[in-house]
Amino acid sequence: MPKRLAPTASADGGRVRILDRAIIGGRRFFVGLSASRAATCGAGTWLVALLFAATGAYGLQRGGHMPVAIETARDMADAAANLAGFRIANVNLSGQNHVTPGDILATAGVKPTSSLVFLDAEAARTRLEELPWIKRATVQKLYPDRLDIQLVEREGFALWQKDGKINVIARDGTIIAPYSDDPRFIRLPIVVGDGAEKSVTEIVEALSLVPGVRDQVRAAIRVADRRWTLKMRNGIDVRLPEHGLVDALQELAVLDRDKQLLTRDVTIIDLRIADRVSVRLSDAAYEARQVDLKAQSKKKGGNT
Template identity: 30%
Template sequence: MPRYTTYGRRLGMALFMGLFGALAFSLLTDGGTRTREVASFLPAADQVLSWTGLRIEQVALTGQRFTSDADVFEAIDLPNAGSLATFDVEAARERVEALPWVSTAAVSRVYPASLDIRITERRPTALWANGGREFLVDNTGRVLSGLKPGTMVRLPRLAGEGAPQDARALLELIVRYPNIAERFVLAERVGGRRWTLHLKNGLVVHLGADREAVAFAALSSPDELGGFLNARNVVIDLRARGRIVVRRAPASASIIQPPSQS
């Protein structure tokens, strides 16, 4: 029985392709009288395929959590998608991958009338404070979405122009120094060149450009600057090479507090 079923399907497909080929020839040559440009033929081909039942009638979405179905449908331009056979899956994939949360997408045709879209989303790795709001960003610096006020998220916090794009190396370095990581509150990008760290108890550390590793080693050593990690309202200035300045924070300075853990 399966053998006859397979043969029947193949015969049906062959008949369909033969019919479509004849229709395509007729459309391209206006009934065999003259030739037409392929570009002008495509809308007519879509119409023929629509008559034969190859319209896109169903879209299966998997893998998305933060990307809405509506955004995906808009990206693939579903109302104007035309027939399944002429649908440009590569262009659709590129448009879906341009959505903020989407890392990769696979778009494939499922005959006779469906699209299958499989999405892998990006993972937020930090919060970026900008313009009075906070945004989720990933480790490439891509802004994923704004954070609703009052939402508690336990992620490293960033501030300053360009911070999301430049933070990956800094955050990976901080993880290697647990005594700094456990006190970390916020990393502020300054002038697109260097970082200022805000740690617990109002401790502020101005880092020199491209000298973060040296500074963290000194801050982690009891024989160097490690004793200041438990200090309150102290500023450690390491911006100048070979020079360390330690001073009390101004009384008017605002202390950046770590987020509540509740």
């Protein structure tokens, strides 16, 4: 008898069953995907929008157009806020003396189309305080349409000369502006040299205590960023010590009062060594001195 074979699954039958399971699993997946699509539709739309926005921003940045785009967006926002009644209609300025209103508004970022809503008051204050003349600024927004800007300006304290250029400086040495023939600057004391602007308060305040000397000073020269030499109006150089500045100036005032030292025919008065005053005569005075000494010597010789 022929041998009876036990029933087995054919290769095609196995493939069919595997395919059936794949189809059923696929249907379940797509059914689940369809069910969740409605829930994620809104999020997908936002993701697409963000993708386009990011792509656009990247393109603007790469093309160097981002500042223009930001300015355009700001103008559009200002326009909308202005329609709502928030246009800056009143600007109150106070404390300005050297800075013009136009420069103040331009620096603060206030334009005819600016709205109060989108003006960054803190950023405006920071930009204003970067101006050399302005020491402190306050920017206040008063809704719906008023802006208050209060300034405290620096005062010109001295003139600083370096490398042939003269600038007006504040008490702390900040350069405020190039020197001009403005009457407010003509009588300011003059300091010269490297480091003079940083130590200007020291010499100006010391001279203010000795007005008899101060009024004869043309300029104060900073030497090696350690001490001062005064250039007097008549050409005499007065060398001051590194320490004891006020004492030396007061001693000079006494010598000038009692000995008329600052009107003598001398070129240098050296006060750098305590308790000693050295004087250098001018060439003419030196020669005259030598003639006098010879005459005195001959006279003494004749008497003997």
